[in-house]
Amino acid sequence: MLDKRKFYIDGQWVDPLKPNDLEVLNPATEKPIAVISMGTAADIDRAVAAARKAFASYSRTSVEERLALLEKLLTIYKRRYDEMARTITMELGAPITMSTEQQADVGIGHLQGFIDALKRAHLREVLPNGDVLLREPIGVCGLITPWNWPINQIALKVVPALATGSTCVLKPSEFTPLNALLYAEMVHEAGFPAGTFNLVNGDGQNAGAALSKHKDVDMMSFTGSTRAGIAVSKDAADTVKRVTLELGGKSPTIVFADADLDDRVSGSISECFNNSGQSCDAPTRMLVERSVYDKVLEIAERVGKQAAVGNPEEQGAHIGPLVSHIQFSRVQALIEAGVAEGARLLIGGPGKPQGFETGYFVKPTIFADVDNSMHIAREEVFGPVLVIIPFDTEKEAIAIANDTPYGLAAYVQTGNPERAERVAARLRAGMVHINGGPHRYGSPFGGYKQSGNGREGGIFGLEDFLEVKTIHRPDAA
Known part of the structure; x- marks a missing residue:
């Protein structure tokens, strides 16, 4: 059985502050395949502090610097593609053909889509009235992802956060955490600065709620049930942070x-x-x-x-x-x-x-x-x-x-x-x-x-992670 009890915080694999183990089961066999730690509010505090500290410098990196990191991540993901497919099959139960052709493929497709979008994004433009419009990274992003298309939602949240110059804390589903931990290894190998990406495992009632309520988190992006999305919105309301939701459907x-x-x-x-x-x-x-x-x-x-x-x-x-x-x-x-x-x-x-x-x-x-x-x-x-x-x-x-x-x-x-x-x-x-x-x-x-608000993917997916600033200058002489 795999021992995956560490969290990824501030560029390092660290032990939880309070041990609380959970077995990850293979849904086809009902047998444990790994053990993870369930994070607490204290673990979330530590991850958010790392993201906040990193934002000061990472938010000032150039588009070219961030594109180089994303391109390196893409190369690493392609190299470990089969490993990702096998991991998803093991923890989600998706047949290996489906995992290889669909579940793992989204990690490449969405990443390439964001790379293409960032290359054509207008982060600075002059409006017809002469004012200057800037699109700037929103800040520290809390990301909560589901189990059903795990790497799909991780890519749709982590990549635009990092692409725009924001930093993030990811809490993946406790039912399918292994693909997220593998993705963290890829982000680390790609060389993203310490603190830009952090991962804490846990459940929604504890780690997820602590992230949504956190005063130093500027934005929450959540995918899951409509019931849980409502809870995230309520938790985030006291600090008036931006919330984007991708919820259920019929x-x-x-x-x-x-x-x-x-x-x-x-x-x-x-x-x-x-x-x-x-x-x-x-x-x-x-x-x-x-x-x-x-x-x-x-x-x-x-x-x-x-x-x-x-x-x-x-x-x-x-x-x-x-x-x-x-x-x-x-x-x-x-x-x-x-x-x-x-x-x-x-x-x-x-x-x-x-x-x-x-x-x-x-x-x-x-x-x-x-x-x-x-x-x-x-x-x-x-x-x-x-x-x-x-x-x-x-x-x-x-x-x-x-x-x-x-x-x-x-x-x-x-x-x-x-x-x-x-x-x-x-x-x-x-x-x-x-x-x-x-x-x-x-x-x-x-x-x-009730299927949510905001959009994910491509140029529209970048916009949710950007703030808009207008610069009003005096008229030219």
């Missing part, structure tokens, strides 16, 4: 009769089940035009039955386990709620797949004849669970799609380009994917309503 995919049904229904199910359904922007509500509803159900049942569950250590397109017993229990409860509320099971249902008594595996599940008022249509399940809802008109489809407290992503499947644009414009979501269009590195990621 994303609709609208399937019109003129879509390529075999392709788009199959693709939507694969996207819903990807990462064992543990993605905030997963298309978990499939809204289907009634004239093709029965045909779509036939396709969905056939495709769903082909979705295999398997050992995450083995290559392939199968589904791995959920991350923890907590997550497994929550998903089981919502599947049971769907059955109790009268939704019709096409595939799957409660319980574990046959042959997977050990590990947090769930059956890929599809519900038909769902009403948008049901719990499974309104709550973020965060497992491989799809609900299918019929509609009659374009207007009704838009109304159902928007009838949610969330607004992260939406998906439109249609053979009519004009309809695609028209519907996309009326959907209250931060990102709309048309006919399988992917999210690309460098584009903003984020949502409306």
Whole structure:
């Protein structure tokens, strides 16, 4: 078992001030693979003090100096790429093929996206009225990241902080801390000055809250549940620090009769089940035009039955386990709620797949004849669970799609380009994917309503880590 009980503070690996061990479990085997320390407010104080001290000099570095450090980090990450993929598979349970092709890849894609954005960023410009506008690093940033796409969110927070000249303290999820510790090793090797990047493990109630409340933290960037995001906002309010949030979703995919049904229904199910359904922007509500509803159900049942569950250590397109017993229990409860509320099971249902008594595996599940008022249509399940809802008109489809407290992503499947644009414009979501269009590195990621505020990635992701200053000069003689 790996001993990973040290924190990374002020350029060094240090012991926690008060020992408090936690075992990290492999979700496929339920066996411990590492032991970490759970940080306290005192550990957060030490990390914030290091970041505050480093900010005085790091904030004055040039763009060229910071770009050189980021380029070196990119080179190191590429060298240790396979190690990152294996680590994520071990602690998250993502199948190794998925970890290699998706989970680890984001560490390169987002880093390159921020490098490109920093090169074209206008940190000083003259306004049409003659005033000078400066964009300056915001200060010490508290970063709290989730377990479901761990290095994705770490890169989307750590990189823009360091790219803009800010300093940071990272608290990763205690369920998947090993990839974060590996990333800290890469940052150290890249040569970022001591104190610019710090890492303290711990839970949200203690280490996370201490970071959000800290008077010397200028900004909080949080990704996780809407409930936890509200807590971060409340904790940060007393010091009026900036807070950016990337929270939950219940994303609709609208399937019109003129879509390529075999392709788009199959693709939507694969996207819903990807990462064992543990993605905030997963298309978990499939809204289907009634004239093709029965045909779509036939396709969905056939495709769903082909979705295999398997050992995450083995290559392939199968589904791995959920991350923890907590997550497994929550998903089981919502599947049971769907059955109790009268939704019709096409595939799957409660319980574990046959042959997977050990590990947090769930059956890929599809519900038909769902009403948008049901719990499974309104709550973020965060497992491989799809609900299918019929509609009659374009207007009704838009109304159902928007009838949610969330607004992260939406998906439109249609053979009519004009309809695609028209519907996309009326959907209250931060990102709309048309006919399988992917999210690309460098584009903003984020949502409306209770899906959060702020945007991550590319030039928009840099802006949240910058303050705007206006210099008013006297008129020229």
